[in-house]
Amino acid sequence: AQTVTQSQPEMSVQEAETVTLSCTYDTSESDYYLFWYKQPPSRQMILVIRQEAYKQQNATENRFSVNFQKAAKSFSLKISDSQLGDAAMYFCAYRSAWENTGTASKLTFGTGTRLQVTL
Amino acid sequence: DGGITQSPKYLFRKEGQNVTLSCEQNLNHDAMYWYRQDPGQGLRLIYYSQIVNDFQKGDIAEGYSVSREKKESFPLTVTSAQKNPTAFYLCASSPTGVGNTIYFGEGSWLTVV
Numbered sequence A: 001a002q003t004v005t006q007s008q009p010e011m012s013v014q015e016a017e018t019v020t021l022s023c024t025y026d027t028s029e030s031d032y033y034l035f036w037y038k039q040p041p042s043r044q045m046i047l048v049i050r051q052e053a054y055k056q057q058n059a060t061e062n063r064f065s066v067n068f069q070k071a072a073k074s075f076s077l078k079i080s081d082s083q084l085g086d087a088a089m090y091f092c093a094y095r096s097a098w099e100n101t102g103t104a105s106k107l108t109f110g111t112g113t114r115l116q117v118t119l
Numbered sequence B: 001d002g003g004i005t006q007s008p009k010y011l012f013r014k015e016g017q018n019v020t021l022s023c024e025q026n027l028n029h030d031a032m033y034w035y036r037q038d039p040g041q042g043l044r045l046i047y048y049s050q051i052v053n054d055f056q057k058g059d060i061a062e063g064y065s066v067s068r069e070k071k072e073s074f075p076l077t078v079t080s081a082q083k084n085p086t087a088f089y090l091c092a093s094s095p096t097g098v099g100n101t102i103y104f105g106e107g108s109w110l111t112v113v
Helices: none
Strands: A003-005 A010-014 A019-021 A024-026 A032-039 A046-052 A064-069 A074-079 A088-096 A107-109 A113-118 B004-007 B010-013 B019-025 B031-037 B043-051 B054-057 B064-066 B076-078 B087-094 B108-112
Touching: A003 A088, A003 A107, A010 A019, A019 A113, A024 A074, A032 A064, A032 A074, A046 A064, A046 A074, A074 A088, A107 B043, B004 B087, B010 B019, B019 B031, B019 B087, B019 B108, B043 B064
Parallel strands: A010 A113, B010 B108
Antiparallel strands: A003 A024, A019 A074, A032 A046, A032 A088, A064 A074, A088 A107, A088 A113, B004 B019, B019 B076, B031 B043, B031 B087, B043 B054, B064 B076, B087 B108
16 A cells, blocks of 8 residues: 655745755555645645656646655655745645556545745 | 535534535536545545446545435435544545546535534
């Protein structure tokens, strides 16, 4: 079974600075997808960024980028030019590409990192 | 607007009662999911459905039941057999296909009193 570990329960960053959130995962599969979701105080889960494991290029979405290290099974999220609206819980998630087994229907989540943004 | 609508947002239940959480989507997604979130934890999968009239158990299905009679709707019933039902429940949907992004509703809080 796959597991996802987020070792930083809380992080803090000053407005306009850069912060990196860590995520590691354990899997024996070679093909899979990784996601970062943001959960603001409203509790709705919002997709931040998505990475396909077979692509070596790191995904980017505006101020958000990832550092995907497949051999190390590491998938960190970098937030540049942090804004007050970035304050939220951030969850790393794994999704298998093996659809026939039914496991591709499942997102496996880490326990989350709470990001505080200070003035 | 396209999206996933969950209702009610807050629900209180007496012990021993069943309660049903509603989830409706107008995104034309084939797949739908129910997740549970407890404090300090990530989300855990309860049930999922990849097509109408078919659904599968997730990791924590005991004490829950679902139906999928229409593509747009995937209600979750929390039965009296669920030992610790107080939690935040999130419904989600996605297009079929490997690796497609799963989109979430706004969630429902269930409290057992």
